[in-house]
Structures are given as C-alpha cells and as structure tokens.
Amino acid sequence: MRKALEGAKLTTIVGDVEMRAADHQLLRPMVVVQAVKVAPGKAEVVVRSVEPAQRIMATPSPDCKM
Secondary structure (H helix, E strand, C coil), X not given: CHHHHCCCEEEECCEEEEECCCCCCEECCEEEEEXXXXXXXXXXXXXXXXXXXXXXXXXXXXXXXX
8 A cells, every 4th residue: 555655646625635755754735723812702713824745844854764
C-alpha cells in the first residue's frame, strides 16, 4: 500500500493533497482559524487564511529511509 500511494495526488474535501514519496508525509493545505467573541458567551470561528502545504511543511530529511 505504501508503495502504491507514493507521489499520489488527489482532490479531497480539504483541497488537493499529495503523498510525498520521499517520506510518505501527506501534504495538504492548512486552514488557520480564530475564535472571535461576538457577544457575551458567544463566539464565531473565522477563517484567517488557507496556507499551502509547501509553505508549512518541512522538507524531507535525507536520513529518512521509508
């Protein structure tokens, strides 16, 4: 299964994702949200940004032997 998913690119409910072949890390966008007080005892969740995987994921380690 691991070999079959290496490099796979899929469109999902969270956007486009990729299974990075180098270390089998799933690359997907990250949604950054914030809870905002709108009234006493009430809050709303506000989407602040959607960060692409390439911006937030570390590069694969050359020591990874997966």
